[in-house]
Each structure stands twice: as C-alpha cells, then as structure tokens.
Amino acid sequence: MTVVMPAGVAVARDLVGPATEAALSRLSPGVRRVAAYHYGLADADGNPIRGGSGKALRPALALLSARAAGAAPERGVTPAVAVELVHNFSLLHDDIMDGDTERRHRPTAWTVFGVGAAILAGDALLALANDLLLEDMAPGGPWAARCLSTAVQRLIAGQGEDLAFERRGDVTLAECLQMAGDKTAALMACACTIGAVHVGASPEMAMGLAEFGGHVGLAFQLTDDLLGIWGAPEVTGKPVRADLRARKKSLPVVAALASGTPQALELAQILASSADLTEDDLVHAADLVVAAGGRQWAEEEADSRLAAAAAALDGIGVPADVRAEFIAIAEFITARQW
Amino acid sequence: MTVVMPAGVAVARDLVGPATEAALSRLSPGVRRVAAYHYGLADADGNPIRGGSGKALRPALALLSARAAGAAPERGVTPAVAVELVHNFSLLHDDIMDGDTERRHRPTAWTVFGVGAAILAGDALLALANDLLLEDMAPGGPWAARCLSTAVQRLIAGQGEDLAFERRGDVTLAECLQMAGDKTAALMACACTIGAVHVGASPEMAMGLAEFGGHVGLAFQLTDDLLGIWGAPEVTGKPVRADLRARKKSLPVVAALASGTPQALELAQILASSADLTEDDLVHAADLVVAAGGRQWAEEEADSRLAAAAAALDGIGVPADVRAEFIAIAEFITARQW
Numbered sequence: 001m002t003v004v005m006p007a008g009v010a011v012a013r014d015l016v017g018p019a020t021e022a023a024l025s026r027l028s029p030g031v032r033r034v035a036a037y038h039y040g041l042a043d044a045d046g047n048p049i050r051g052g053s054g055k056a057l058r059p060a061l062a063l064l065s066a067r068a069a070g071a072a073p074e075r076g077v078t079p080a081v082a083v084e085l086v087h088n089f090s091l092l093h094d095d096i097m098d099g100d101t102e103r104r105h106r107p108t109a110w111t112v113f114g115v116g117a118a119i120l121a122g123d124a125l126l127a128l129a130n131d132l133l134l135e136d137m138a139p140g141g142p143w144a145a146r147c148l149s150t151a152v153q154r155l156i157a158g159q160g161e162d163l164a165f166e167r168r169g170d171v172t173l174a175e176c177l178q179m180a181g182d183k184t185a186a187l188m189a190c191a192c193t194i195g196a197v198h199v200g201a202s203p204e205m206a207m208g209l210a211e212f213g214g215h216v217g218l219a220f221q222l223t224d225d226l227l228g229i230w231g232a233p234e235v236t237g238k239p240v241r242a243d244l245r246a247r248k249k250s251l252p253v254v255a256a257l258a259s260g261t262p263q264a265l266e267l268a269q270i271l272a273s274s275a276d277l278t279e280d281d282l283v284h285a286a287d288l289v290v291a292a293g294g295r296q297w298a299e300e301e302a303d304s305r306l307a308a309a310a311a312a313l314d315g316i317g318v319p320a321d322v323r324a325e326f327i328a329i330a331e332f333i334t335a336r337q338w
Numbered sequence: 339m340t341v342v343m344p345a346g347v348a349v350a351r352d353l354v355g356p357a358t359e360a361a362l363s364r365l366s367p368g369v370r371r372v373a374a375y376h377y378g379l380a381d382a383d384g385n386p387i388r389g390g391s392g393k394a395l396r397p398a399l400a401l402l403s404a405r406a407a408g409a410a411p412e413r414g415v416t417p418a419v420a421v422e423l424v425h426n427f428s429l430l431h432d433d434i435m436d437g438d439t440e441r442r443h444r445p446t447a448w449t450v451f452g453v454g455a456a457i458l459a460g461d462a463l464l465a466l467a468n469d470l471l472l473e474d475m476a477p478g479g480p481w482a483a484r485c486l487s488t489a490v491q492r493l494i495a496g497q498g499e500d501l502a503f504e505r506r507g508d509v510t511l512a513e514c515l516q517m518a519g520d521k522t523a524a525l526m527a528c529a530c531t532i533g534a535v536h537v538g539a540s541p542e543m544a545m546g547l548a549e550f551g552g553h554v555g556l557a558f559q560l561t562d563d564l565l566g567i568w569g570a571p572e573v574t575g576k577p578v579r580a581d582l583r584a585r586k587k588s589l590p591v592v593a594a595l596a597s598g599t600p601q602a603l604e605l606a607q608i609l610a611s612s613a614d615l616t617e618d619d620l621v622h623a624a625d626l627v628v629a630a631g632g633r634q635w636a637e638e639e640a641d642s643r644l645a646a647a648a649a650a651l652d653g654i655g656v657p658a659d660v661r662a663e664f665i666a667i668a669e670f671i672t673a674r675q676w
Contacts, residue, residue, distance in 0.1 A: 028495035030502050093461060097454035116435030119457055120498055123431060123464065127490040130468055134484045142480040146472045152465040157366035160458055164368050 006328040012060035015073060016080045023081050023132060027124050034121035038092055038109045057333055058083045058191040064326055065195030065209055068318045076195030078136045079144055083191045085129035086148060090155050090187075092122035097163060105237060126152065133198075144198040147206075151190035158183025165249060169272070176254045177218070185217025192216070192326070208316035212326065215309035219334045222302040225250035226295065226336055229286055235337045241282040244289075247271050251301075256294025263292040299336070306334055344666040350398035353411060354418045361419050361470060365462050372459035376430055376447045395671055396421045396529040402664055403533030403547060406656045414533030416474045417482055421529045423467035424486060428493050428525075430460035435501060443575060464490065471536075482536040485544075489528035496521025503587060507610070514592045515556070523555025530554070530664070546654035553647035554668045560640040561672045563588035564633065567624055573675045579620040582627075585609050589639075594632025601630040637674070644672055 024035050036042035043049050059080035066076030094100070095108040096115055102108060110118035133145040161179040165171045192213030197206050227236050228243030228250055236242070243250050253271075257264050267288040270281060277285070289295055309330055313323050362373050374380035381387050397418035404414030432438070433446040434453055440446060448456035471483040499517040503509045530551030535544050565574050566581030566588055574580070581588050591609075595602050605626040608619060615623070627633055647668055651661050 028491075028498055030498035031494060089461075093457050097457060115453070116501055117498075119431050119435060120494055120501070123427075123460075124491065124494045126461065126464060127487055127494060130483070130487045131491065134480055134487060142472055142483075145468070145480070145483065149465055149468045149472060153366075153462065153469065156369060156458055156462045156465060160366055160368035160455075163454055163458070 004332075006060070006325060006332050008064060008325045008329060009056055009060045009332075011073070012063050012080065013056045015063065015077055016056060016059040016084065019077045019081045020084065023085070023128060026131075027128065030117070031121050031124040034092075034109050034113050034117050035088075035125060037112065038088060038118075038121065040104060040106070044112050056084070057329065058087055058187070060329055061188070061191040061213065061326070062195045064322055064329070065192055065197075066199050067195075067322045068209060068326075069196040069199050069201035069205060070319070071195070071199040075138070075199050078132050078138070079148075079194040079198045080191075082129040082132045082144075082148055083187065083194060085125045085132070086152055086155070086190075087187060089122045089125040089129070090159070092118050092125065094159060097159065136198075138198050139200040140197045144194050147190050147194050147197050151186045154182040154186035158186070171249055171254060173251075173254050173258045176249065176251055180218055180221040180251065181214065184221040185214045188217030188220065189213035202317075205316045205318070208312050208318075211312035212309045212330075215305045215312060216330045216333070219302045219305035219309065219330070222251055222298045222305070223334045223336055225252055226298050226302070229253075229289065230295070230338050232337055241286055244282050244285050245277055247277075252289055252294040252298040254294075255297040256289040256292035259292040259294065261292045263288045267292060302334055302336075306330060342670075344398075344663060344670050346402060346663045346667060347394055347398045347670075349411070350401050350418065351394045353401065353415055354394060354397040354422065357415050357419045358422065361423070361466060364469075365466065368455070369459050369462040372430075372447050372451050372455050373426075373463060375450065376426060376456075376459065378442060378444070382450050394422070395667065396425055396525065398667055399526070399529040399551065399664070400533045402660055402667070403530055403535075404537050405533075405660045406547060406664075407534040407537050407539035407543060408657070409533070409537040413476070413537050416470050416476070417486075417532040417536045418529075420467040420470045420482075420486055421525065421532060423463045423470070424490055424493070425525060427460045427463040427467070428497070430456050430463065432497060435497065474536075476536050477538040478536045482532050485528050485532050485535050489524045492520040492524035496524070509587055509592060511589075511592050511596045514587065514589055518556055518559040518589065519552065522559040523552045526555030526558065527551035540655075543654045543656070546650050546656075549650035550647045550664065550668075553643045553650060554671070557640045557643035557647065557668070557672045560589055560636050560643070561674055563590055564636050564640070564674055567591075567627065568633070568676055570675055579624055582609075582620050582623050583615055585615075590627055590632040590636040592632075593635040594627040594630035597630040597632065599630045601626045605630060640672055640674075644668060 021041065024032055024039065027035055033046050036046070037044055041048065062080035062083050063073040063076040067073055091103065092109055095103060096110045096118055100108055101111050109121065129148060130145060133141055133148060158179050162183060165179065189210045190213070193206050193209045196209055225243065228248065229241055229252060231240065233239055257268055267285060270277070270285050310327055313326060359379065362370055362377065365373060371380070371384050374384070375382055379386065400418035400421050401411040401414040405411050429441065430447055433441060434448045434456055438446055439449050447459065467486060468483060471479055471486060496517050500521060503517065527548045528551070531544050531547040534547055563581065566586065567579055567590060569578065571577055594605055605623060608615070608623050648665055651664060
C-alpha cells in the first residue's frame with residue numbers, strides 16, 4: 001500500500017488554493033481575518049504565512065469528480081472550494097464544541113479570537129460555500145448546492161450524535177458506524193460527487209461516485225481511529241495512544257467493548273475509572289483492544305470498505321486514469337503507518 | 339399611525355406555522371429538540387407548547403412578496419419558512435455571542451442546552467433554509483437561494499461589526515447605519531423580495547421590493563432603538579431605558595454623541611464611567627440624548643425611511659391591495675409606543 005502523496009493532491013492545491021483565497025477575500029474584514037488564520041493563510045495579526053492549510057484531499061477528490069464526468073479539472077474548482085469551505089466551517093465549530101485547543105499544530109481559532117468570532121467565521125464559510133455554487137452558472141449548479149446542503153445536514157447530525165454519545169455509556173457499534181457515516185463519510189461522498197454533478201453528470205455516475213466516497217470516508221475514519229491508538233507520533237502529530245488517554249469511544253474501542261469477551265469487561269472498567277490513566281494503563285488498554293478483537297475488526301472493516309469503494313467505480317463510465325487516481329487517493333488516506 | 343396587528347401577520351402564521359413544523363421535523367433528533375425549544379414549539383424536555391414563536395413578520399412579508407408578483411400566497415410559503423429559519427439561526431448564534439440569557443421571556447437555548455448544542459442547532463437551521471429553497475422546483479428557486487445567501491453574508495458581516503464596535507469608543511454614525519443595514523435591513527429586504535424572486539418576478543420588481551425592505555428594515559431598527567430607551571415596558575418587555583443601562587451604542591445615542599454639542603460630551607462621560615448607572619443617571623442620560631438631538635434625528639430618520647419605502651413600491655407593478663398590506667406591516671413594525 002503506497003504512502004506517497006498522489007500527484008493529484010498537489011495539483012489540487014495549486015488549482016484550488018488561489019480560488020480559495022479569492023473566495024475568502026469576499027468576506028467582511030473581521031470574519032476574513034479569523035478565516036485566514038484558521039486556513040493557515042495568516043497569523044493571528046493578519047500577516048500572510050505559507051504552508052499551513054490542510055492536505056487538500058477533499059478538493060483533490062472534487063476535481064477528480066469533474067474529470068470523471070469528462071470535464072476539465074478546472075471546472076471542478078468551484079465545487080472543490082465549496083466542499084473545503086464546508087469542511088472548515090465544521091472544524092471551526094467542532095473545535096468550540098469539543099473544547100479542542102490545537103489544530104494542525106496551531107492554537108484553534110476560538111482560543112485566539114474568542115468563541116463569538118469563531119462561531120461567526122464558521123457561519124460565514126458555510127454561507128460562502130452556498131454563494132459560490134449558486135452564482136456559478138454551471139448546468140448542475142443548483143444540484144451541486146443540494147448535494148452539499150445534504151452533506152451539511154448529515155455533518156451536523158453526526159456531530160450531534162457525537163456530542164450525545166459522550167454522555168452515554170451504552171453506545172452500540174452500529175450507532176458509532178452511523179455517526180461516522182454522518183460526520184465523516186457524507187462530506188467525503190459529496191466531495192467525490194459534487195464536481196460531476198456540477199458539470200451535469202448522469203444520475204448513475206453521481207450515485208456510483210457517492211457510493212465510492214461513502215466507503216472511502218468510513219475507511220478513512222476507521223484508519224484515523226486505528227492511528228489514534230497505534231499510529232506513529234511523527235505521522236499523527238499526536239502522542240501514541242492519545243485517543244485512549246482521552247477515553248475516546250473510537251470504532252476499534254467500541255468494537256472491542258461489544259465483543260462479549262472477558263477483555264471487554266476489563267477495558268470498560270479502565271475507561272470508566274475516574275483516575276488519570278498511567279502509561280502502563282494505556283499500554284494495557286491498547287492490548288485489551290487487540291485481545292478483544294477490536295483492532296482486527298477495524299483493520300478488516302477498513303480493507304473491505306476500500307474494496308467496496310473500488311468496486312463502486314466499475315461500470316459507471318469513469319475514465320481509467322481518473323479511476324486510478326481516485327483509488328490512489330483512497331489508498332493514501334487509509335494507509336496505516338504505525 | 340396604527341398599532342393594530344395587520345391581518346396579514348395572522349394569515350402568515352396560519353400558513354407558515356405548519357410548514358415550519360414540517361421542516362423542523364426533518365432535523366436529526368438532538369438538533370430538532372433545541373430548534374423546537376428555540377422556536378417556542380416545545381419546552382426544554384421536548385413537550386409541545388403553544389404560542390411562543392415570534393411575530394411572523396418576515397414570513398408575512400415573504401408571502402406578500404409572492405403576491406406582489408401575482409402568485410398565490412401559498413407559493414410564498416417555502417421562502418417564508420426559509421427566511422424565518424435564517425432569522426432564527428442568527429438569533430441562536432447571536433444569543434451565544436452576546437451572552438444574552440433571555441429571549442421572548444424564556445431562557446435562551448444556549449443556557450438550557452449548552453453552547454455546543456445551540457451552535458449546532460443554528461447551523462442546522464441555516465442549512466435547512468438552503469435545502470428548502472433548492473429542493474422546491476420553483477422557476478426562481480436557485481435565485482431565491484442566492485437572495486437568501488447574500489442576506490446571510492450581510493447578517494454575518496453586521497454581527498461582526500457589532501461585536502467589533504463593542505471594543506471601540508470611536509464608532510461613527512455612518513458606521514452604525516451601515517451595521518444596522520447589514521444586521522437588520524438585509525434580511526428584511528430579502529423577506530420582501532424572496533417570494534417574488536421565487537415565482538419568477540422581473541428584476542425591476544425584485545429591486546423595488548428589495549429597496550422597500552431595506553428602508554423598512556432601517557426604520558424598524560431606528561424604532562427598536564428608540565423603544566430601547568423610551569419604550570413602555572409593557573410594549574418592549576424590557577425596563578424603560580434598558581439600552582442605556584447596558585451602555586448600548588444604539589443609533590439615537592451615537593447620533594447624540596456625534597452632535598458636537600456640550601451634552602454629547604457629558605453623555606460620553608456617563609457612558610464611559612465604570613460605575614453602575616443609577617436610575618437618576620439613566621434619566622439624565624436619556625435627557626442628554628434628547629437635548630443633543632439624538633432622539634429627534636432618529637424619529638425623523640425613521641419617518642423618512644418609511645416614506646422612502648412607500649415610494650419604492652411605486653411603478654413596479656405591485657397590486658394596490660398588496661401595496662396597502664406591505665405598508666400596513668411597515669407602519670406596524672415601526673410604530674412608536676411610548
């Protein structure tokens with residue numbers, strides 16, 4: 001499995017970066033400053049900086065999506081910018097809700113500018129995404145806007161479930177998968193579809209691409225959850241076993257808890273204890289997730305989602321080179337680097 | 339000047355109320371609960387209650403807007419619901435940003451459900467408004483969505499300016515008028531236009547209606563600011579001079595401060611003092627606003643905006659009965675009841 005960044009991601013950054021900056025420049029000054037900081041385009045005082053903004057994976061998928069329908073990648077730029085705006089809207093608001101103080105190795109926007117300014121900046125990005133899709137006179141502009149709007153509703157539903165799960169001890173694996181589908185996979189599916197819809201693709205192609213993106217999104221979440229326990233700190237940017245320390249009910253953990261094994265019971269006791277967890281506790285808890293089958297389940301589920309994703313691209317008329325690039329990105333974002 | 343609620347407002351409530359409830363029922367359960375509480379449709383435990391939801395002024399304007407273009411009021415229902423969803427999105431988020439703990443005589447949503455849940459519910463209402471306009475297959479659906487999206491951007495810009503003004507002592511009257519135009523008038527203009535745009539009205543009519551609504555919105559804000567100082571508590575639901583106690587830089591106050599009179603200086607000193615303001619201070623401050631000409635300016639400005647609003651309806655083909663109803667609502671929401 002390759003771990004080299006696919007060429008399409010760098011291409012997307014070059015095409016979508018300037019369009020994103022142009023879009024953000026339309027915001028009113030106060031909001032623009034927060035957005036530019038969050039995107040990694042400026043420091044807290046508004047001075048331009050370079051290189052901070054995320055991995056551009058969703059924009060790369062959106063450009064491929066336009067190419068899947070036979071259009072030039074340039075025609076996917078507006079949908080790509082819009083999807084990334086929605087992704088960043090949700091990051092800005094989620095960081096407040098989750099009380100997260102760091103993102104991409106920088107203080108989160110709400111810690112720098114205050115909760116109110118960060119709420120407002122998120123609102124502005126969501127509204128801007130809609131503006132961009134509606135003012136672009138592409139044949140499928142309104143359909144693309146609906147595709148995004150539906151993904152936003154699922155994103156919000158997923159975040160709501162996530163917040164609710166924190167207060168519950170009895171969350172099932174099915175509920176967690178549903179939540180990951182809403183919170184992560186829906187926008188990934190939208191990214192894989194929106195460029196094609198925007199240029200007027202057939203419903204068959206749109207549905208096939210959405211299925212691809214939905215599977216990739218879940219495989220991505222499973223991988224993220226696996227890396228949150230066993231990932232190398234130099235890859236994840238977080239200490240090893242960080243998700244266990246935070247007692248996060250990630251998919252491998254919930255799968256282990258649901259296994260009905262003796263280890264599940266012991267794991268539940270460790271996670272429910274009110275004391276701080278020592279390094280020994282964390283190592284032991286990670287071993288229990290393995291012994292209860294949680295890690296193996298998550299790895300197999302990620303692999304089978306990836307296979308299902310590839311199969312979804314068959315027979316819907318996606319050109320071979322575009323198909324190969326879709327799969328390269330899917331493999332890249334689900335690579336497990338321990 | 340009439341202070342009896344125009345019949346159109348009650349009609350709007352009957353038509354738009356059920357459509358609003360149907361729209362809210364599409365939200366995911368956690369978010370729906372917060373939204374239903376905020377709308378005054380349910381108590382904090384989710385039990386249905388009656389009669390809480392606002393005055394339905396914007397929905398009434400949106401229905402009239404469809405009728406202005408010769409369509410049945412029913413065809414304005416979707417735009418009316420969407421405008422009211424956006425209004426409530428902004429109330430939910432503004433209450434968090436402004437730290438307001440009471441709205442419509444009930445605890446604000448964030449005080450009941452927490453900041454995170456209230457952010458999320460606001461997000462969901464904004465996204466839902468877009469969904470509704472885009473899925474409705476009216477000829478002007480996408481245009482109506484853009485009309486709303488533009489209003490949302492100005493709403494956000496206005497709230498950003500409002501937050502920034504709180505930290506500044508040197509806000510000019512022109513800046514305050516601009517802020518009121520963004521924060522209040524833009525959505526009012528959208529409400530007066532969106533129904534017509536949705537059913538395919540001519541650009542001339544759309545622009546005339548938008549001009550009407552913009553003027554009405556500013557007259558409404560001026561009136562609200564006047565009532566915030568001199569309004570009867572039984573009308574405003576707030577103690578008399580509440581805005582002065584909160585040291586709010588409302589339009590009559592800023593006009594007084596900008597008057598260059600000796601009273602302006604004295605008023606500035608009272609508002610800048612760090613001590614709690616006594617009842618005597620408040621009475622004196624209100625007198626200074628009058629003496630410095632702030633009250634008279636605001637009254638005259640409101641009246642002239644109302645006249646300009648009425649003139650904007652001329653010559654754009656609005657039927658006489660619809661014109662009369664538009665003006666009745668404009669007069670109703672700008673009536674000064676001391």
